[in-house]
Amino acid sequence: MSARYMQPLRIAVQFCFLGFMLWLGLRFYQFVAHIRSGGSTAFVTRPDGVEGFLPISGLLGTASWLKGGGINGIHPAAVVIFITILAVALLLRRSFCSWICPVATISECAWKSGYRAFRRNLRLPRWLDVALRSLKYLLMAFFIYSIAIAMSLEAMNAFIQSDYHKVADVRMLDFFLHLSPLALGVLLFLLAISIVLRNPFCRYLCPYGGLLGLIALASPLRVTRNSERCVSCGVCSQVCPTYIDVMHKKSVASPECIGCWRCISHCRFNQALSMRAAGRFTIQGAVFAVLLVALFWGGSAIGKWSGHWHTSLSLQEYYRLLGK
Template sequence: MKKILNVRTISQLVVLILVLILTVRHMELGVEKAAPIDAFCPFGGVESFLTYVTTGEFVKRINVSSFILSFIVLGLTLSFGRVFCGFFCPLGTLQEWIRALAKKIGIRNEFELPKSVDRWARYIKYFVLVAIIYFSWKVGDLVFRSYDPYNALMHLGNEFEEKPIGYSILGLVLVSSLFVKNWWCRYFCPLGAFLSIFSKISPFKIKRNKNTCITCKVCDRTCIAGLEIESKNEIKSADCVSCLRCVADCPNGSLKANIGKKEISKRTLSWTVAIVFFVLIGVAVISPLWKTKESSNIIEEKTGEVDVTNLRGSNTLKHIIETTSIPLSVFVDKLKIPSDIDQEIKLKDIGIKYQIKNSQGEFIEMEDFRAVIEEELKE
């Protein structure tokens, strides 16, 4: 039991650390030297799939890496159920750990919706999934990005003004996790909805031996997906995240993991899932297909034209001058920046560092540079 939980916990921790490293790297180096966090999210491939099929192009901020991750996660789901949710998802991990912490500090009662409401509420995430895919295709951008709690989490408080709703949802998710088990995953997560569809055809199932079961309901209490396990002979719910907690915690060993008709030990399955996931990720990263960003975020690769809508606050003034061919003197004249300005500085830092304000009396930011570039490109 302990080894099962250790394998899973270590997997969760490793992914959290990797994502944190990628996040800090992006924050420190900026968009020109580091890929956006979106490039490392498997849901990006799902969001961009319809756009890619119909236009041959990716949704903004998405690249080949997102599609590769999507296929890896999908393959694992078809083989072992929703193990990505149960073993690797950072947001799911934090929700689970916060709830565990709450129990340790005395918050033992869990809030649950009435069963009749819970049953139908679980379908909300499918409507969220469809809406995101449709509008991402329609707009050609990640429409969910500003509302995505995972995206907010991975920006560590940055870009708060751009995604206040996302940060609000993140705060609600984390705080409510003190009292509720993984409610975001159960009712609203679009990636969870996508994987649920394919988990239904996975050969992975949890089976209960009714002859040895003592109906203690430990499995029901320990299930992070809030499923009823004790009353079922086989867990067929698409909301099962294959975390194996029920199997590990069953005091009588009445719950077994199965791949098809073959029973597989808890230890073997956990190690298999962890090894396959990290090996596939490693192979993908070193393969020639792996690509997380374009050479320039403001130059369209197909046309070679400047797309000022992709300008980011982490772009440097030097990069803007080189890619747009707009001389420094133009920005000096229109934005009143000093002629000897450090051109390696990020656009979002110029206003505050040099105490330069726009006509509205606010420190100049990315939008002010965008307006100047748009005006110059029209001439």
């Protein structure tokens, strides 16, 4: 079956998640405003899913859990979402990046608009591209070492229980609400280069993407090319947002593959490309999409069901931490 429907479907899923995350952000803003106003604005329940924006807390909480400290009650959803995203990468490659992550959604809109305007996206020379790509792995190694390896369980627990960490989500909100000129400049610069380059933040700087790419190396799924059906038109290599030369591969094992299905969707010749599990079983696009959404929502459902979702912080504690 043709996979042409996969791009409209993926883009629909991306925008559903983007809308959902904006809604989470708005609800959280209203919750914080209620506390900071001393209760004079309408009360809104704190949306726990907002902890998905705390990947460092997720890494720290997961490391403390693995070291025997249990799942912390301060930001348990951060841990659940972090583990869920790793599980998605293990099963479905870096599809989180191309189907769910709001940063990648905005970045994709930027490079596609650049492509429409200039009829091309720039490509850095290979030596520079490889050097810059290593940055995300260096950042990833730095975070994993300094948080998950170097910190003792006692130090982790002390940080997790600190007032700083308790309101890490509020700090994140304040960061975006009151952007410093420097932060605004950096964001605008990233947005501007995202118009001419494809996904520069994801490709060069995102340590989360680096980690997911390495985990995805163990995934059973790979884009696979049938060389007997392939007519070597090169379209797949051209449309790949991560510049993988799909046309010359038997199967795509690269950690840069974000599972976007663009190569498969654009291949018009005898379905020469397919997503295969263990090199043998063809995975239909719809099955992939349903699995991805089910896994992502299933992770949070398990978190809620097992009592590791809602923060243990009481309203009184929030008033103490944020009240005037």
